[in-house]
Amino acid sequence: MDNRSKTICKVLLPAITAAVFSTGSYCQLSATGPAVSLPEAPTTVAAMPSFNVSSFRGGAFDEDAASSGGAAVQPHSEQHGGLVSRSVRRILKDQKGLYPAPFQPSNFKWDAIALAGTAGFLVADHHIENRLPGGHYQLWQDTSNIAIGGLAATLGGVWLYGVKTEHHHARETGELALETLVNTFLIYTPMQFIAGRERPGEGNGHGDFLRHSAINTSFPGGHAMFTWAMATVVAHEYSQPWVRVLTYSAAFTVTLSRFMARDHWSSDMWVGTALGLGIGTYTFHAHCDPELSSSCKRHYARVFNSKSLAKSPLGSWPNAQPTEAYRNQ
Numbered sequence: 057m058d059n060r061s062k063t064i065c066k067v068l069l070p071a072i073t074a075a076v077f078s079t080g081s082y083c084q085l086s087a088t089g090p091a092v093s094l095p096e097a098p099t100t101v102a103a104m105p106s107f108n109v110s111s112f113r114g115g116a117f118d119e120d121a122a123s124s125g126g127a128a129v130q131p132h133s134e135q136h137g138g139l140v141s142r143s144v145r146r147i148l149k150d151q152k153g154l155y156p157a158p159f160q161p162s163n164f165k166w167d168a169i170a171l172a173g174t175a176g177f178l179v180a181d182h183h184i185e186n187r188l189p190g191g192h193y194q195l196w197q198d199t200s201n202i203a204i205g206g207l208a209a210t211l212g213g214v215w216l217y218g219v220k221t222e223h224h225h226a227r228e229t230g231e232l233a234l235e236t237l238v239n240t241f242l243i244y245t246p247m248q249f250i251a252g253r254e255r256p257g258e259g260n261g262h263g264d265f266l267r268h269s270a271i272n273t274s275f276p277g278g279h280a281m282f283t284w285a286m287a288t289v290v291a292h293e294y295s296q297p298w299v300r301v302l303t304y305s306a307a308f309t310v311t312l313s314r315f316m317a318r319d320h321w322s323s324d325m326w327v328g329t330a331l332g333l334g335i336g337t338y339t340f341h342a343h344c345d346p347e348l349s350s351s352c353k354r355h356y357a358r359v360f361n362s363k364s365l366a367k368s369p370l371g372s373w374p375n376a377q378p379t380e381a382y383r384n385q
């Protein structure tokens with residue numbers, strides 16, 4: 057990894073992690089947060105004889121049902137704060153679900169594809185590496201930095217727009233992208249320590265494992281892993297073809313350029329891509345709001361039509377129970 061990439065990683069990763077846990081009260085109002093209960097109504101109501109709840113229309117006491125003439129109900133999350141603890145709980149719950157996810161029967165087909173590809177590339181790594189064109193290494197690294205920086209800056213702009221304008225979809229996109237990066241980092245880091253693989257050009261040139269004791273190693277491809285994770289969240293939030301083409305093209309550009317710069321073996325990039333796609337998809341479906349994106353709505357429609365819902369981790373996720381408006385659509 058070149059000095060510029062190391063500097064970017066040292067600056068961006070702590071900043072991203074800090075941003076997830078310091079998004080402020082805007083995040084507390086997010087539609088993706090855990091379902092909360094409103095304070096209990098008073099047992100007596102002064103100057104209101106014959107109080108009859110049935111006379112009110114359905115949804116009158118929902119947080120979003122405050123009339124223009126009355127004061128809005130203060131959200132439970134604002135009353136109790138706890139943004140940091142909420143974020144930590146979400147991350148820990150994601151990690152508890154991500155690590156055993158490959159062992160769930162529904163994911164076996166994806167496991168087979170990932171493992172078969174990994175085995176094939178591991179066998180062919182040295183052969184592929186010897187046939188790559190030489191030169192222009194700095195150009196490839198610069199291309200990678202521009203692509204990943206552009207995608208990250210775009211997501212940052214979307215999140216700031218959502219915070220400033222109270223645009224729930226844009227805010228959810230930014231928040232889930234940040235949370236996905238944290239989830240990715242928490243999986244990427246131990247894998248780097250465990251694998252300890254030599255980069256092309258290091259050691260005997262065969263990409264041996266268990267040779268390093270730091271996180272700046274070859275396996276898995278970190279740039280590919282983080283970029284595909286971000287791109288996957290965006291592609292799920294906005295399913296328009298042109299959005300998917302742009303985001304996935306950026307991720308592919310990063311993957312290809314880091315490989316052409318001889319920073320990673322082909323198997324590193326394959327595994328990084330697969331993990332990024334998986335982590336991004338998992339995090340999105342764990343916390344997305346089905347009323348904000350068609351991809352989330354289709355996902356929940358399949359889940360709630362499945363008899364296996366009771367056994368699924370979805371049952372404990374914040375948005376596992378769609379609103380009544382969504383049920384009636």
